[in-house]
Amino acid sequence: MSHHGVGLRAVLRSAAFLTAGALAVPLLAGCGSDDKAGSPLAGQDIAPVARGQVADGGTVKWAVDxxxxxxxxxxxxxxxxxxxxxxxxxxxxxxxxxxxxxxxxxxxxxxxxxxxxxxxxxxxxxxxxxxxxxxxxxxxxxxxxxxxxxxxxxxxxxxxxxxxxxxxxxxxxxxxxxxxxxxxxxxxxxxxxxxxxxxxxxxxxxxxxxxxxxxxxxxxxxxxxxxxxxVDTANKDVVLTRNPRWWGRPAKLNEIVLHAVPRDERAAALADGTVDIAAIDPVDAQRIGLAGREKGTGTPLQGAGKTSAKKLQAWALAHGFDSDEAKAGKKKLREAIGEYLEEQQNLRAFDVRKSLEPAYTQLALNGSEGPLADERVRRAVARALDRDELAKLVLTPLGLPAVPVDSHLALSGQAAYADGSGAIGGQDTKEAQALLADAGWVPGGPVKKQKKAEQAAGSEGDKSEQEDKSDGGKDGEYIVGEDDKGRGEETDGKGRHHESAEEKHEHGEKGGKPLAQEGRNGGAPGAYAPKGTAAPAAAPAGPLAKDGKLLALRFVLPSGPGSDTLNSVAERISAMLDRVGIRATISKVSDESYFKDHIASGDYDLALYSWPSSAFPATDARPIYAKPVPAADGSVNIGQNYTRVGTDQVDQLFDEAAATLDGGEEKDLIRKADARIWAEAGSIPLYQRPQLVAVKKNLVNAGAFGFQTPVYEDMGFLKKGAKVPASPKAD
Structure with a gap:
């Protein structure tokens, strides 16, 4: 957060912990003086070498959004x-x-x-x-x-x-x-x-x-x-040069040029030498890996035009061309394939360095209205999810540790990390169904006829979800705070947001709107899945109803380019919910309106987006979980709590954690707060985001930094004759 370009800070208040029908939460869940933080799930991958092996001079061109x-x-x-x-x-x-x-x-x-x-x-x-x-x-x-x-x-x-x-x-x-x-x-x-x-x-x-x-x-x-x-806006560059008055270890590089390159153009920019280092998506990572293995292999262009158009199209589709490109005339397709193969030749100069980003993706549940306003229904959703399966879906294809995130407030390796998920329990279909029954949702109840508008919305969502296939991760994820240009906001209860003077002063926060980050074509909240992944065959429960209405939730996703795997992950979650009788209809909206008109405005039931981790959760995580506070004018100050779920006791725990100078006590209070956030089931942490960075092979001390702040003075190009260390193996 603070050291990763984000600040997620606000002030919280306080109210009764669990209401009738709630799960009992162990008071000591996630606490204790013993160290449960463990170690980071994935280490850095930056080709670390001693400064003596790094050449003096040179310019690194680094892609930024x-x-x-x-x-x-x-x-x-x-x-x-x-x-x-x-x-x-x-x-x-x-x-x-x-x-x-x-x-x-x-x-x-x-x-x-x-x-x-x-x-x-x-x-x-x-x-x-x-x-x-x-x-x-x-x-x-x-x-x-x-x-x-x-x-x-x-x-x-x-x-x-x-x-x-x-x-x-x-x-x-x-x-x-x-x-x-x-x-x-x-x-x-x-x-x-x-x-x-x-x-x-x-x-x-x-x-x-x-x-x-x-x-x-x-x-x-x-x-x-x-x-x-x-700062050269015409050429989309920020040029950094050595500081002659720097008193520390001299920078190895003469220059670092931060160059703006759209996510979907980064493979081409790497290939033509426009940039030397760039965060990429799994599709481009796969392409770079393939480039390193395909030396000497045949191409469809060999044979002076003898390859049929049909075979060229099949080859193009298998190598990531879109359908329009593949359907181009034979001459144009041969030219496009030729350009692709030339880029592949140049991409052999790059490695993909990978780790896990200091951010996690969650399933957000809007608790302000509808079925999810009942905490028993939210908990039923949580108990229906197999988070291990979702983590494997996202991370296993990338060779990264497929471990679900078990804390809202820290990641494995950080001081405050501990498994707080026991406050709500793991995947359990029977328990989820029992919670729904306790909330009054029963199978076979009478269902009132839907309004035509609702039927139309539902059928449109169903159509968009018929094909559950993944291309290996063309979509990215929304991450709150990281490339953020917004602020924490307050809502008037009708979805309109405005910033209060109190919030400016008290919350004082660089705010949170999920923005496109790490996605090939701009962002979508979600995950990465192996090519061809489909939702598992489900054994759906009978539809549940209450007061003449079906138990149906609207799962809002962006619809922009590159959202294929996001759709696949959402389908997997929907299938899990279907098994307990919850119908989740995916509704796709434009990327531009996804956050502003849906997440921030509360126009959703389920959504996927990410939060950065923080070394200072007592301060930085507060606005995310603050109990919404009604104002005299009828508005509701939600801060950055886009799920609208909060309790006074969680607020109080944050207050106490921020006010203690005893590190052990602060850690225990943060873990108690996390256990109670789990129990409220406003958001369900799923997995740590993958961090994939393409780096020129001889560029060292740079790449996938994981948690650590980069050490800019040590970056540079390897001296001739020196060897780049092997990338660490994922655990």
Whole structure:
């Protein structure tokens, strides 16, 4: 989150834990002082080598989704490109390690620790004596003060997207020297390590005008191994060059060029040398893997035109051409195949490095109205799902560990991770049916005639789902917060959203709208499945009804290009629900309207999207699970809780976790909160997202970083004669 270009922060409230008919939740589920975090399911895959084996010089061209709209990570339209620039050119007091935990960054900090707890918490930062801004001024207390004042939420002239943590600060003072910074908090704040990462110079934070506009397209003053040379919107580039005033290990590369390339054009961009490193989807990963194996094999173009058009079409379809391309005339198809084969030849220069992204995909259940407003029905949905099967569907074809995510608030390897799913239980058809019966949904009940509009909507959804096939992952997933240009919002209960002044100040959050990320053609929330995967043959239960209505849920998905495997995964979930008598009809909507008009507005029953993990869940996960709060004008502030399911006790646990300075106690409180979030069944974690990165074979210390913040100064090209280490095997 904070160190991955996202901030998911808000304030929660509190109410009774479980109502009548609820499952009993063990109070100690997911808690205890023993370490249950385990280790990351997949390690980094970055071809790590010692700096001595990396050549000096060179330019790396790195694909990004778009040229950042702003270089200020604290603004609402900051995205993943903004974060990548900040990581390379600005100080971070703490960075994230390979286990997803914050560690002191020695390039900027000699030390940072809590030196007083009574009457108030005081943290003393001792800045590295060599640390200077690119204009020669030392990094010091004035920069900390300017950032606090800009982000405290007290001055509305600053257009900030997140304030969490900075609004806990009472004052900042110079210590024994300007390199010592005393930060006094107004109340205890467990996640103080999330602050001042990144740290901007006082030139950016000092005035509202400088904050709002000055750092959008340029950063004149920086303090990292690289500096911003230029933002070239015409050529879709952000050019970073070595910082001559950098005091740490010198950057190996002369330049890093962040170049905007659409997801569906990345294989071509890699092949023609436009980029050297790019996040890709499973289809392109499969293609690159095939390129490395097909040297010397025959092609359909051999034989001077003797290959029939029919055979050319069959070959084209088998190699990922779309049907329109395959149906082109023989001459055009031969030309297209020729271009493809030339690209394949060039793609042999690349490896696919893979890990698991620090984000997980969930099934979201809208609990604001309809059948899912009853927690027993939500729990029945949860008990109907075989999460192991879904994880295998997504991850096994990619050679990644196929393990479901068992926590809402952390991922395996992070300190707060523990299996909280026992609060609701695993897949159990009989238990799911018993919960539905307890909620009044019974088989064979009288069903009132549907309205024509409902019938039409249902039949349209059914038509879209007739063919359940996967192409190996052409779709991506929506991930909330990661390339985000939105904010947490509030709704008036009719689906209209607006931002409250209280939310700006209290929630102070870089907000969450699911945006296309990691998808070949822009995004769809979902998963990746092997080619040809179909939904399993189900043994559907009889339809359930209550008060003359069928138990039917609307499963909303995007309809844009590349959503084939998303459809396959949704079909698999629908088949699981069908076995217990829940009818889930898939309804496809445009990519543009998916989040705004459906997820954020509450116009869905079931949906798939992803959340980033956080090293600071007590702060960053709060808005996702905050109990919606009614306002005097009849609106409802949902923050980023798009399932609209929350309880006072979960809110209280987050409050307590954020206010303790005992790391063990904070971890226990987070695990208790997770167990209770499981019990409410507003969202069901499914699997950790795959991270696939195509990298030129001789580019080292770069690739699939997993949890860890990239170390930009160590990236570079291998010296002649040195060998690239083998990629790690997936567990």
């Amino acid at each position: 778009a040229v950042p709209e702003t270089l200020n990570t604290f603004q609402a339209d900051a995205d993943a490109g903004t974060t990548r620039v900040a990581q390379a050119v600005l100080p971070s007091m703490f960075r994230i390690d390979a286990t997803g935990r914050p560690v002191r960054n020695p390039d900027y900090l000699e030390s940072a620790k809590v030196i007083e707890t009574e009457p108030r918490q005081v943290v003393l930062y001792k800045v590295n004596q060599q640390a200077v801004w690119s204009d020669g001024r030392e990094i010091g207390a004035a920069d900390f003060v300017a950032q606090w004042r800009a982000l405290s939420g007290k001055n509305s002239a600053y257009w900030t997207a997140r304030n969490a943590g900075y609004d806990h600060i009472a004052k900042i003072e110079r210590g024994a020297s300007d390199l010592q910074v005393r930060v006094t908090f107004s109340r205890p704040y467990a996640d103080w390590k999330s602050l001042f990462s990144p740290l901007y110079p006082k030139d950016v934070m000092g005035t509202p005008d400088a904050f709002n506009d000055g750092a959008r397209r340029k950063l004149k003053v920086t303090a990292g191994p690289f500096k911003v040379e230029k």
